[in-house]
Amino acid sequence: MTTPTLPTFYISHGGGPWPWMKGPRYDAHRKLEAALQQLPQLVGATPKAVLMISAHWEEADFTVMSNPSPPMVYDYSGFPENTYQIRYAAPGAPKLAEQVHGLLQSAGIAARLDPARGFDHGAFVPMAVMYPDAGMPVMQLSLKRGLDPQDHLAAGRALASLRNEGVLVIGSGSSYHNLRMLGPESKEPSAAFDNWLQRTLAGTHFEERNLALASWEAAPSARIAHPREEHLLPLMVVVGAAERDVATRFYHENTFFGSGSVSSFMFSKSG
Helix, strand or coil: CCCCCCCEEEEECCCCCHHHCCCHHHHCCHHHHHHHHHHHHHHCCCCCEEEEEEEEEEECCEEEECCCCCCECCCCCCCCHHHHCCCCCCCCCHHHHHHHHHHHHHCCCCEEEECCCCECHHHHHHHHHHCCCCCCCEEEEEEECCCCHHHHHHHHHHCHHHHHHCEEEEEEECCCCCCCCCHHHHHHHHHHHHHHHHHHHHCCCHHHHHHHHHCHHHCCCHHHHCCCHHHCHHHHHHHHHHCCCEEEEEEEEEEECCCEEEEEEEEECCC
16 A cells, blocks of 8 residues: 655644643634644544654754653743643654654765654644644654754755655744734734745745745744744745645634734645
8 A cells, every 4th residue: 555645734833831721821722723633634644653843942963853752841931830740652763763864864964863852842732732642653853053944945855755654744833933022013023924924835836935935034024023033944844845745824813812923834735
């Protein structure tokens, strides 16, 4: 039986450990929660493993989690005590990690393995919503310090073949990430950048798409939407792995934390 080519995804993962919270913090994520719960249906097949590129892990070179039993990394502060006791007990994927490492090196991209790294909240938060049974192997790939878009597009291209082997590639960040500008003042800049992102991803030829993403700072309100681009860069890896695939926006709202526009995208053969 032929293994289907899996789509790739760029998702907004929300703010902190929101699925384990109550009140306004959780309520603000209800639309995002519904979209993440829908993702397994969009995938259309059960992945053999998940490769997650999280905004919350950066290294000098691309680094691949090779831990067979990843621990938890509570990389946030100021949240309720119960959010420091969360467990997402998915197994790691050390053999896949070696394969990812090899693919990057074969493409001339410096990379290393990290046998100790655990799941940060950019990985375990969306995974707990999308695949709550934690039965699927999950591993992470870091961002590369310097956050050069071309480096991350190239890394994605090097890993594109994994999609034909049942590996689900997900970039986890946020299409708008300015924690100092939430609420009403986020409305116009987040909408301007989100509209550009939608046009660029879904409305251009893949080569034009890559060129536009490499120059993302020229987009409307780019540096307001992303004062620092670590939450955008997972998208570059996903787009690189998507190659010629068509983008579809499967989640969008313009009321995130009041007035913010945020989106998530799927890249697939049919769109």
